[in-house]
Amino acid sequence: MVDLRFGRGLRVLRRRRGWRQADLALRAGISQSAVSRAELGRVGGLSVSALKTLADALGAQVDVRLRWQGERLDRLLDREHAALVEQFVRRLRQHQWEVAPEASFSIFGERGSVDVLAAHRPTGALLVVEVKSVIPDVQAMLVALDRKTRLAPAIAKDRGWPSTTVSKLLIVREARTARRRLAQHDATFRLVLPIRGRSIEAWLRRPRGVLAGLLFLSPTSHPGGGRRTRPESVGLRSNSRSG
Template sequence: MDSVRFGLSIRALRRRLRWTQDTLAHRARVSQSLIARVELGGADRVTPAVLRRICDAHGARLTIRVDWHGEALDRLLDADHASLVERVVRELQANGWRCLVEVTFAIGRERGSIDVLALHEATGTLLVVEVKSVIPDIQATLAALDRKVRLGPAIARDRGWRSERVATILVAAEGRTNRRRVQAVGATFATHLPARSAEARTFVEQPSGTIHGLWFLPISTQTTGRHRVGRSHAPSPA
């Protein structure tokens, strides 16, 4: 948690409500000196239960999140993600694509990983695939995908792949929740990822030109007959 930002947020909310620190302290059942300490960036020395009471007093919600290596922790917690990646790789390999999974990169100050990076050598098409079993944050997902597409050619060159064009597909697990989330921001998806599942499948089978699309796929439950795929990591600095 960013204690400084937390303190600034609490102060901004308190001032918006035109409360004094004493008023907030009374509502949160804490001392005025503790409120002052939190607003000055000392939230890291206060228990989560007390911080939650301070947030509750404003009608705000306290969220505590563990981050580790970007999106890597989410993948560890999400077995469905691995199954969906496996399904994507099978689809691509069956149609002549070379695939690498969990491709980590470090280009300047840009760091991260690509779920599936695929190359169709016959057409020189590079495909960046982002896989989501659940779409948690639409804007963050699209921003991350745009960044990976921008860096894709350089990442491919580092691995000896030559490409003439870059395509991108966001693969989401088939389900009502994901479809509702996409539908709720349909105009945004129409701008960033205008192609849909049928077009994405056609492109994978017969790549022509480029595509920016959204493909809903059911999560595979198969555990046998797995394809061997490469895992790629950022090259060590020379």
Template sequence: MLRPVDDQRLGAALRALRRRRRMRQVDVAAAAGVSRSTISRLERGHVGTLTLGTLRAIFAVLDARIEITPLWRGGALDRLLDERHAELVGRLAGILQGAGWETAIEVTFSHYGERGSIDILAAHPARRALLVNEVKIDLTSIEETVRRSDAKTRLAVTIGEQRFGWRATTVARLLVLPDDATTRRRVARHAPVLGAAFPDRGHKIRRWIRAPGGRLSGLWFLADVRPGNVRGDRVGSSRVRRSRTTPTRA
């Protein structure tokens, strides 16, 4: 079990790792691009104004990494994140069901040594289509997200046949993320990787869900539902323009 790390323990860990590698403070400092006094202060538990990037660079010299775990009201943060994930899953399931899809939530699998679960496995019997939906509240590891999605998509035909009783001829996938500024910035920073793995976006995704067929590998930002907040992520919705009335002269 991981233990919470305070500033003093972080400094002690750095000192222990440095001594194990038989390195001097000046050696670590030079490799990390910081001053020796920075290493000295950090080993004494004075994290101060050091940035996360600097801390990661220092520990990387010693083949270690920094992981940040926010703590809030005991375990309440985990419950908060789980609730947000469940809300987004429910939102997506409602959209798919409204477009005529059958949905199975949290579908677990174990095939050929690969295990995991699919957030929503959606089936369209009339089109013999399956849609593998991965819902993420936070993109913590881009490469791992892509790798897991590849595996689930590859196994989807077998999983779907066991779940729904028929064999799909079309398999597509979606990575669904909350539509907020932070998530969009993170996606933009990793555009080359995510764009190659999930090239399809909004309009194409909505068209495909209405009439599945052919290839789809999409990344979809799904908005939260709030009173008065109607966003364009509803499949099958149409925009109604008010006609202009021109007053007639008597």
């Protein structure tokens, strides 16, 4: 039934534009027979890429969702996310950081939550941590991280945490698919989040300057566990913001 509805949707959008199947095929760069099969709901032999191309030609989007035993898949994903958060919170506390997991905010009409907000009182360092068990839309993820970093001083102030610097860290669950996904945007991540590996651990112990980092972690049962990544010779930037 889902495939049939998908096909009917393509047909309705095509006719709305006054196109023939041949017109849509030309614009999408696929065969007319493929368009016909898709509109009949026979999508089994078509790639996801072809379906997305068809939808894009019609000004629509394809949203691929994986379902398993009702909401159990969501609970499994949430469990992985929670394990990563818990693991990193323990690591921060080992280094004398004050930590607020799932720090919610409502500032100037902007609402949301920070996966982990941490303050290092001796240095006035503030750290915004975004944790991802799966990689969503990369651009949206980076925009969200920047927004939370911008709002962090105000969020911290509400908690009585003064800040002199604001840093950001993206934590991603260790997996080959995640590494491949981020490798496709390597230039962007090396520009936006250049600090990696042991350089991050060193900064957590003695936060100097501003950190913008990316860290891969594997959920483990022991505090501070996780796969170590190869250190990169990237210097920390000197920058400060008043909280």
